Amino acid sequence: MKKLVALLMALAMLLSMTAAFAEDEVVTLKVSSIWSAETEANRKPMLKTIEEFEAAYPNIKLEIEWFEANSWKETGETLALSDSLPDVFYWNAGGVLWNLVSSGDILALDEYLTDEIMARMEPGLLADMTFTVNGEEHVYQLPYTKAASMLYCNTELFDKYSVKIPETWEELITAIETFKANGVTPMTVGGADQWPTNMYTDIIALRFAGDEACRAAYYKTEGATFMTQDWIDGMAAFKQLIDLGAFPEDAASLTRDESEVAYFAGEIPMYVHGQWFSGSLSPEMQQKVVAVKFPAVGRGYDNQYMGGAAEGFTVAAYTEHPQEAFIAAQFFAENLSKNGYISGAGLPAWKYDFSEYTDLNPVMAQIKEATSTADSMLLWGNTALTGEDATLIGQTVYEVLTGELTPEQWCEDMETIFE
Amino acid sequence: MKRVLSNKWSIAVFVLPTVLFFTYIVIIPICKSFYYSLLSEIPAKVGDQSEFVWFDNYIKMFTPGRRNDFPGAVLNSLKYAALSVFVQLPFSLLISLILANGIKGESLYRNVFFIPVVISSVVISLLWQRIYKDLVPAIYEILSLDLPKNGFLANKDTKMMAVFLPSLWQFVGYHMLLMYGALKSIPTDIIEAATVDGAGGVRMALRIQIPMIKPMLKVCLSFSLIGSFKLFDTPWILLERANKQLPALSMYVEMFSNHKYSYASAQAMFIVFECLAFTVLLNMLFKDRDGIVSKKGRRRLSA
Numbered sequence A: 001m002k003k004l005v006a007l008l009m010a011l012a013m014l015l016s017m018t019a020a021f022a023e024d025e026v027v028t029l030k031v032s033s034i035w036s037a038e039t040e041a042n043r044k045p046m047l048k049t050i051e052e053f054e055a056a057y058p059n060i061k062l063e064i065e066w067f068e069a070n071s072w073k074e075t076g077e078t079l080a081l082s083d084s085l086p087d088v089f090y091w092n093a094g095g096v097l098w099n100l101v102s103s104g105d106i107l108a109l110d111e112y113l114t115d116e117i118m119a120r121m122e123p124g125l126l127a128d129m130t131f132t133v134n135g136e137e138h139v140y141q142l143p144y145t146k147a148a149s150m151l152y153c154n155t156e157l158f159d160k161y162s163v164k165i166p167e168t169w170e171e172l173i174t175a176i177e178t179f180k181a182n183g184v185t186p187m188t189v190g191g192a193d194q195w196p197t198n199m200y201t202d203i204i205a206l207r208f209a210g211d212e213a214c215r216a217a218y219y220k221t222e223g224a225t226f227m228t229q230d231w232i233d234g235m236a237a238f239k240q241l242i243d244l245g246a247f248p249e250d251a252a253s254l255t256r257d258e259s260e261v262a263y264f265a266g267e268i269p270m271y272v273h274g275q276w277f278s279g280s281l282s283p284e285m286q287q288k289v290v291a292v293k294f295p296a297v298g299r300g301y302d303n304q305y306m307g308g309a310a311e312g313f314t315v316a317a318y319t320e321h322p323q324e325a326f327i328a329a330q331f332f333a334e335n336l337s338k339n340g341y342i343s344g345a346g347l348p349a350w351k352y353d354f355s356e357y358t359d360l361n362p363v364m365a366q367i368k369e370a371t372s373t374a375d376s377m378l379l380w381g382n383t384a385l386t387g388e389d390a391t392l393i394g395q396t397v398y399e400v401l402t403g404e405l406t407p408e409q410w411c412e413d414m415e416t417i418f419e
Numbered sequence B: 001m002k003r004v005l006s007n008k009w010s011i012a013v014f015v016l017p018t019v020l021f022f023t024y025i026v027i028i029p030i031c032k033s034f035y036y037s038l039l040s041e042i043p044a045k046v047g048d049q050s051e052f053v054w055f056d057n058y059i060k061m062f063t064p065g066r067r068n069d070f071p072g073a074v075l076n077s078l079k080y081a082a083l084s085v086f087v088q089l090p091f092s093l094l095i096s097l098i099l100a101n102g103i104k105g106e107s108l109y110r111n112v113f114f115i116p117v118v119i120s121s122v123v124i125s126l127l128w129q130r131i132y133k134d135l136v137p138a139i140y141e142i143l144s145l146d147l148p149k150n151g152f153l154a155n156k157d158t159k160m161m162a163v164f165l166p167s168l169w170q171f172v173g174y175h176m177l178l179m180y181g182a183l184k185s186i187p188t189d190i191i192e193a194a195t196v197d198g199a200g201g202v203r204m205a206l207r208i209q210i211p212m213i214k215p216m217l218k219v220c221l222s223f224s225l226i227g228s229f230k231l232f233d234t235p236w237i238l239l240e241r242a243n244k245q246l247p248a249l250s251m252y253v254e255m256f257s258n259h260k261y262s263y264a265s266a267q268a269m270f271i272v273f274e275c276l277a278f279t280v281l282l283n284m285l286f287k288d289r290d291g292i293v294s295k296k297g298r299r300r301l302s303a
Helices: A004-025 A043-056 A069-081 A094-102 A115-120 A157-158 A169-182 A196-219 A229-243 A256-264 A274-282 A285-290 A322-344 A363-370 A387-402 A406-416 B002-006 B008-037 B044-049 B056-061 B070-100 B106-118 B121-142 B159-184 B190-198 B201-212 B214-230 B233-238 B248-259 B261-303
Strands: A027-033 A060-066 A088-092 A128-135 A136-137 A145-154 A270-274 A289-292 A304-308 A311-315 A376-378
Touching: A027 A069, A027 A322, A043 A060, A043 A322, A060 A322, A069 A088, A069 A094, A069 B248, A088 A094, A088 A322, A094 A128, A094 A229, A115 B044, A115 B190, A145 A196, A145 A274, A145 A322, A157 A322, A169 A229, A196 A229, A196 A256, A196 A270, A196 A304, A196 A387, A229 A387, A229 A406, A256 A274, A270 B044, A274 A289, A274 A363, A285 A363, A304 B056, A311 A322, A322 B190, A387 A406, A387 B248, B008 B261, B044 B233, B056 B261, B070 B106, B070 B159, B070 B201, B070 B214, B070 B261, B106 B159, B121 B159, B121 B233, B159 B214, B159 B233, B190 B201, B201 B214, B214 B248, B214 B261, B233 B248, B248 B261
Parallel strands: A027 A060, A027 A088, A304 A376
Antiparallel strands: A088 A311, A128 A136, A145 A270, A145 A289, A145 A304
């Protein structure tokens, strides 16, 4: 009997030791994130999110590699060719995500997404993260923010030159002309990076052609076309801004960072950019800047926005730890959503009660307020389109900016994506 | 040792690791790229769905089209090659001749000219970016001149030259050092004999020094031409995103932005063939010249 008890005791000890070892087993996940620069609005929220994750999941070790956004896009696509993407990583939604989904690099997250998790997410944000593969629809990404293009106005300069913050296209033209007359460059854009120019052309095209026509064109729906008067009018309106001298003379050779320097210095009154830009504003600038809806043109599409859920976290299809990788991706998405909004870097994509926070970024709060009543939100053309179509929209818009293409030629060139 | 080296099997054993390594990292990837270039436009990762389209990708590269800029990219690379051969190399040769003939501060100048070569192309590009965006506009403003529309780096008439200039400048020192080394290795008795015969600076350079460093000039010419066809880093940094104005840039954009792997492989193969063709051409050119010289020399000897 004694022997039996001793044997059972030994067995119990062995089991508890095994359990203890199992508990201590550490899984290492490779993570790639953008926001490598200290000045990036999402850098601090992401660092805080990582801290929170490490405290919540001590048995999951993170090996994080930071990149600049463009460089990560290119590196990520190169890594995908050799099936070496990290376990969890930041990626754009829409066509950019589809590139990796279609080549089998991204894990479908459906089996891990419980109803309870879905209930915590803002509704309607997974449209550009859900794809049909082999006849089945799957979710491949979790958003951490909701994006929106806004017109950022420096009220100090508007007050100084007695200019009204534009609500209509005519008011915008008047504002540009007044600023020009006073020797102030009215707007800025980083043309060399191409995508900042798309911010302007997309929102102007949306005002002239509307969500339905733009969505059809960007998602290449059957019957969609760029060869309509609305598209030509939209691009002509953008050309009008160029011809009025709204942008710096060397805008086409400026990168985004270079183009924003003058805005941060309080020398430029207007800038069309994504909501993340409000997080890059200093506390002093946050008091001077207001983010407003892009001016109306009166064609019935004035409460529509460019944006939506355009970025998120994904899991590599070949990760050795899919469960842990999903936990990390979901945690990053949900907590960065919270931390990003608190720090003023982005609009939340997950439900959270922010009432206890009294010192939120006022510009971000304006964007949250404005977009809460949006009629629709449409992903930017260069994100919704894929591969060479996305390159083409960037290149052609750049050529309009440099004066190499007319609005009509732009429409003709873009029409080739349907061939 | 001599006996070992005279044994062909021994040589084969010594050379084998390098041959295997070279085959693995150069020959096999080239063959693979050629294979991919014959496939349809399907990502290489799902190669089992690809089909052979043979030389369609090569034909497409040179089919005129509004947005097919590969022929233009090739033309740009040829312009850069011409500038390298007719501007960069003569300038390098001139500096090396001046330095090799002995001037005060020879070693200082030699090092100063070589400094850009040891600096990373990325740093050089960023340096020139500031020159084009800050310094040049400031000079133009002082002189009350009009800058080209959109600035030097975004104006279609000036952008390629603005990109070529830093690369040409950067590698002047590299070719200069190669030529300088060759000039310094010319036996002093030949130089002295020529001096005694009354050869001055120009005649010495044209009749003695340049002919004697011809093998090195051939090396410089090869490096310069191949470098021109592969130029990538400086324009990638200086010009707008996703531009395809040089063959290597076009290949990169087609591969990593447009995901047209097979088409990009065809462009890569074109660059390989272009480099090979020019190297062979150069060899033939110099071989013929060598032949002419040696025949002339033999004739003179027999006379």
